[in-house]
Amino acid sequence: MWDQCADGHCVTCADEGVPMRLVRVLDPGLAECEAGGGSCHQVLTGLIEDARVGDVLLVHAGTALTRLDSPFEEAP
Amino acid sequence: MKYVDEYRDGELGGALKARVEKLMDGGRHYKIMEVCGGHTHTIYRYGIADLLPSNVELVHGPGCPVCVIPMGRVDDGIAIAARDGVIFTCFGDMMRVPGGHGTLLEAKAAGADVRMVYSPLDALRIARENPQREVVFYAIGFETTAPSTALTLMRAKAEAVSNFSVFCNHVTIVPPLRALLESPDLRLDGFIGPGHVSTVVGARPFEFIPRQYGKPVVISGFEPLDVLQSVVMILEQLKDGRCDVENQYSRVVPYDGNRQALRVLSEVFALRPHFEWRGLGFISQSGLRIADAYADLDAERRFEVPGVRVADPKACQCGEVLKGVIKPWECKVFGTACTPEHPIGTCMVSSEGACAAYYNFGRFSREKVAV
Numbered sequence: 206m207w208d209q210c211a212d213g214h215c216v217t218c219a220d221e222g223v224p225m226r227l228v229r230v231l232d233p234g235l236a237e238c239e240a241g242g243g244s245c246h247q248v249l250t251g252l253i254e255d256a257r258v259g260d261v262l263l264v265h266a267g268t269a270l271t272r273l274d275s276p277f278e279e280a281p
Numbered sequence: 282m283k284y285v286d287e288y289r290d291g292e293l294g295g296a297l298k299a300r301v302e303k304l305m306d307g308g309r310h311y312k313i314m315e316v317c318g319g320h321t322h323t324i325y326r327y328g329i330a331d332l333l334p335s336n337v338e339l340v341h342g343p344g345c346p347v348c349v350i351p352m353g354r355v356d357d358g359i360a361i362a363a364r365d366g367v368i369f370t371c372f373g374d375m376m377r378v379p380g381g382h383g384t385l386l387e388a389k390a391a392g393a394d395v396r397m398v399y400s401p402l403d404a405l406r407i408a409r410e411n412p413q414r415e416v417v418f419y420a421i422g423f424e425t426t427a428p429s430t431a432l433t434l435m436r437a438k439a440e441a442v443s444n445f446s447v448f449c450n451h452v453t454i455v456p457p458l459r460a461l462l463e464s465p466d467l468r469l470d471g472f473i474g475p476g477h478v479s480t481v482v483g484a485r486p487f488e489f490i491p492r493q494y495g496k497p498v499v500i501s502g503f504e505p506l507d508v509l510q511s512v513v514m515i516l517e518q519l520k521d522g523r524c525d526v527e528n529q530y531s532r533v534v535p536y537d538g539n540r541q542a543l544r545v546l547s548e549v550f551a552l553r554p555h556f557e558w559r560g561l562g563f564i565s566q567s568g569l570r571i572a573d574a575y576a577d578l579d580a581e582r583r584f585e586v587p588g589v590r591v592a593d594p595k596a597c598q599c600g601e602v603l604k605g606v607i608k609p610w611e612c613k614v615f616g617t618a619c620t621p622e623h624p625i626g627t628c629m630v631s632s633e634g635a636c637a638a639y640y641n642f643g644r645f646s647r648e649k650v651a652v
Contacts, residue, residue: 267400
């Protein structure tokens with residue numbers, strides 16, 4: 206049951222956000238997003254203005270809180 | 282990965298460490314509180330406390346949502362979970378938090394249908410899939426998780442999912458900080474401010490700290506170099522005789538927060554007159570309840586809950602840990618009667634609780650130092 210705590214963090218906790226890429230808009234305010242490891246999740250996107258496919262979002266407990274520049278690229 | 286690799290760079294870390302040493306003012310002892318449990322976790326996981334000079338002390342604040350849930354509210358959840366026909370959903374950590382009558386995990390073992398979910402949206406899906414059952418979500422957390430609950434409630438209302446409700450235990454970060462700053466036994470030089478809470482509320486709500494209490498605040502990211510840089514920024518302010526709110530985490534945190542999130546929060550929630558915090562007691566206007574417009578989805582109105590206040594176990598010193606008055610290992614039961622496997626206090630439950638973080642990443646190094 207503690208598999209969710211991969212990398213030592215649990216989704217419950219105050220400030221754990223996960224960057225995910227939006228891959229499909231399901232309906233206004235809901236999208237399918239892919240995390241770094243390739244796992245897909247349904248994410249509420251109602252807080253992001255004009256969320257589009259390809260956007261990288263900071264997701265917390267199933268909700269996108271903000272849009273990020275892509276963190277999936279290699280560091281320069 | 283961008284935003285990760287460069288924030289874990291050893292050379293940059295060494296340069297920041299040297300900068301900290303340069304900013305030291307003779308024999309002065311610096312006490313800096315990291316408000317958020319995520320920072321506590323980073324500090325222990327990456328050994329930041331050991332990297333800093335011994336006169337820079339990091340004190341762990343009340344920003345772990347699991348750690349501040351009082352025992353009576355756990356009992357209320359168990360009472361709902363034990364009802365016939367209820368599917369009770371919560372985040373994983375919440376299942377192990379001890380109330381006066383055991384934990385939700387023990388209630389599950391005794392036959393209650395308690396399920397772990399990753400988000401309130403998962404709980405709503407369970408409600409859609411089980412229209413003949415009442416599905417309740419145990420909502421906890423600060424302004425980071427509250428928008429998630431709010432959007433889910435809006436969705437449930439729009440879709441008229443009548444068998445879904447939320448037991449709301451959301452709290453806000455500013456009132457406990459104010460309560461801490463008013464506490465007579467607290468001496469702090471500055472705050473490492475919460476990162477993702479600030480994504481929602483912005484940095485502006487923390488301006489009262491420098492203005493009224495004369496302490497610097499630096500909103501920080503969660504990588505090890507984020508935290509180190511934030512310590513440098515606080516020390517720079519102290520050396521310059523300044524106190525401001527600064528934003529180290531500007532790659533994520535807009536100074537004014539997420540306006541849409543704030544709108545959603547104010548539509549779905551209302552402030553409670555007061556709310557009990559584990560170890561901190563009752564704090565005015567620090568908890569959220571579900572607004573009247575969403576009353577049909579409020580589990581507290583749908584089900585009768587005991588609502589009994591339960592005193593913390595006498596041996597437990599979570600309150601002093603949460604206020605930064607003592608370090609986790611100074612608690613009488615740390616690592617003996619209270620462990621992550623069998624927690625007595627909430628700080629030992631969540632991976633971001635100060636006691637659990639220290640138990641998992643730091644206890645052996647302390648023993649080494651003690652020898």
